[in-house]
Amino acid sequence: MKKHTLLLIAILSLFVVSCTTNMMAKNDKMYDNAWELEYITGPRIAFQGLFPDRKPVIKFTRNSNMVNGNSGCNGYSTKFTMNGKMISFADPEMSTMMYCGDGENVFRKTMKQVDRYRMTDGKLEFLMGDVVMMRFKPTM
Template identity: 70%
Template structure:
């Protein structure tokens, strides 16, 4: 009976670890390409209302620990720190200075609240504040 219980426990552990690995993914996938925002939490304004012309994009550079992209309006870059699945971003520096509505402020404020990330089984990048999904990105072009 002990051997069966031990075997069942071992199989259950392997199963749970494989599910966890698939959800969390390999961080090398972060660097494959840019990521296009498809969801952001917070405002009562619709996603299309926040980003009517262009969706924000983020690209990670492993060698410089920098992210670059657009806020849906202006270009930006900033440092990031990563430790396992924990990640944080510095205040983004804008590379252009157009005003395009509230989307940019929502995006940069949300970015600074991020504490960790995960890769989903369907290939999406989720940026979280603790366990709450704050932003979700799909692979960009």
Template identity: 65%
Template sequence: MKKHTLLLIALISIVLVSCSTLTPGEKGKLANNAWELEYVTGPRITFAGLFPDDKPEIRFNEELKKVSGTTGCNGYSTTYTTNGKMISFAIPGVTTMRYCGDGEAVFLETMKKIDNYRFTTDGKLELLMNDGVMMRFKSSIKR
């Protein structure tokens, strides 16, 4: 009985480890795309209320380890680090100074909390904190 339990635990561990590693091409998928925010967790304001005109975007430059984009109003850029599916962002610097309402602050504060990422089966990018979805992006590149 003990052997069966140990074997079952070993098999579950192997499955979990294999599911949490990057598949070939996932790292390139992150950088070879432009991503538009379609969901952010937390605020009591609707998504359309936070971003009434333009949605935030993010682009990853893997060579320079930088991300840049818009907050839905102002441009921003910062550095990032990855280790497998773990990811973290330095404090984003805003490159323009228009007042945009609450959406920009929510977006930038949420970026600071991100600790890993994954891709959904339909190709969306989810930025996570402790496996909870904090932000979800869809590809904004027209193919």
């Protein structure tokens, strides 16, 4: 009976470690790239019209719970919280204060609405519930 119990504990432990390692590997992909926005939900303005000169970029900083990038015009940085597939962002702090149209406000507002993320086909998606709010591609 002891051998069966030990075997069951060993198998269960292996399963838990395997799942944790897989999730960490997926999270590592987030840190390996800067991510360029290719889709955002909501506005009735065409994507190219929102970001005519530069598309927003987000980059996760390892071990600091910070992201930084540009919001299509101005640079920004902010804290993020991640727990499993759940993610949330603090209000982005701007590094410059240029006005470049409505795209930046749409980006910042949408960033505050997301509550989870997923990696799909090499792309990073931010969701609100089950709805994709933003999709990013790696910039390499």
